[in-house]
Amino acid sequence: MPEPSNTIELTPPDIEPYRAGNTGMEYVTTFDSGSAGPHVLVTALTHGNEICGAIALDRLFRGGLRPKQGKLTLAFDNVAAYRSFDRRAPTASRFVDEDFNRLWAPATLDGSRQSTELARARALRPFVDAADFLLDIHSMQYATAPLMLAGMLERSVMLARRVGIPELIVCDAGHAAGPRMRDYGGFGDPGSSKTALLIEAGQHWERRAAEVATDVLLRFLVILGALSRDDAQAIAGSEFDHHPRQRVIQVTEAVTITGENFEFVQDFRGLEVLPQKGTLIGREDGREVRTPYDDCVLIMPSRRLVKGQTAVRLGRYTA
Numbered sequence: 001m002p003e004p005s006n007t008i009e010l011t012p013p014d015i016e017p018y019r020a021g022n023t024g025m026e027y028v029t030t031f032d033s034g035s036a037g038p039h040v041l042v043t044a045l046t047h048g049n050e051i052c053g054a055i056a057l058d059r060l061f062r063g064g065l066r067p068k069q070g071k072l073t074l075a076f077d078n079v080a081a082y083r084s085f086d087r088r089a090p091t092a093s094r095f096v097d098e099d100f101n102r103l104w105a106p107a108t109l110d111g112s113r114q115s116t117e118l119a120r121a122r123a124l125r126p127f128v129d130a131a132d133f134l135l136d137i138h139s140m141q142y143a144t145a146p147l148m149l150a151g152m153l154e155r156s157v158m159l160a161r162r163v164g165i166p167e168l169i170v171c172d173a174g175h176a177a178g179p180r181m182r183d184y185g186g187f188g189d190p191g192s193s194k195t196a197l198l199i200e201a202g203q204h205w206e207r208r209a210a211e212v213a214t215d216v217l218l219r220f221l222v223i224l225g226a227l228s229r230d231d232a233q234a235i236a237g238s239e240f241d242h243h244p245r246q247r248v249i250q251v252t253e254a255v256t257i258t259g260e261n262f263e264f265v266q267d268f269r270g271l272e273v274l275p276q277k278g279t280l281i282g283r284e285d286g287r288e289v290r291t292p293y294d295d296c297v298l299i300m301p302s303r304r305l306v307k308g309q310t311a312v313r314l315g316r317y318t319a
């Protein structure tokens with residue numbers, strides 16, 4: 001599979017200083033303010049090649065920021081994959097055995113199957129269970145506008161609006177290949193108050209992704225009362241005081257690859273709006289894949305066109 005040609009502008013930070021942590025679990029640190037308030041969990045490196053999240057957490061640690069109320073847990077998820085990061089093949093470190101972010105079904109976590117990522121997910125599960133709020137920091141294959149993936153619950157969209165950046169909020173149900181951490185347990189339960197967001201901060205290697213990741217993280221912590229604006233301002237970047245008119249894209253379906261050969265008919269990058277219903281977007285084993293309605297938005301077309309995985313998601317602007 002060809003590697004993206006983008007220049008690697010980001011340097012993976014040394015996370016060894018965070019290995020010991022203080023929770024008994026490697027690369028997981030909890031700061032307890034000692035006063036009442038929500039338990040906020042921020043996770044980076046769910047995909048080992050998505051280094052902007054590690055940069056954002058590193059900045060938070062180095063800034064010495066501590067929660068004013070409640071608890072704040074900072075976790076580096078797929079460290080095994082991150083350790084294999086190689087600038088010559090930067091995409092290869094996404095995971096070791098399988099995608100960490102498709103394992104978050106109780107049956108999978110409780111099951112007997114073993115993998116590097118399942119072991120790590122099982123180890124981190126109690127921290128996800130304990131959190132009231134989750135921000136999971138990711139980046140994307142193509143350099144499009146950042147996307148806040150809010151899932152299917154209205155309270156997550158409300159939280160994304162309170163965070164205020166980025167401009168685009170995507171409401172989506174995830175992937176046929178398996179549930180994401182952001183949809184696990186109470187985070188995907190309409191009857192719970194646990195609320196999760198996933199930020200796709202930009203292209204994996206672009207400098208701006210680290211700025212977006214940092215500013216989204218800081219604003220997330222400020223609106224949840226964990227940080228003051230003044231504290232956040234000390235390490236905030238150019239996006240922090242940006243006030244875009246936020247727009248929502250409702251994902252209606254994921255195009256899941258069921259055949260042996262899937263190919264797009266164009267070099268789609270994501271966020272293209274195809275005006276005409278029935279526009280051809282790809283072919284799978286000779287079968288045509290067409291847009292189901294007018295003004296169909298393509299969300300994160302994948303370069304990993306593998307059976308069982310998502311090729312692209314389709315949606316439309318609702319606001």
Ligand SMILES: [Zn+2]
Binds near residue numbers: 046050
């Ligand atoms: Zn990711």
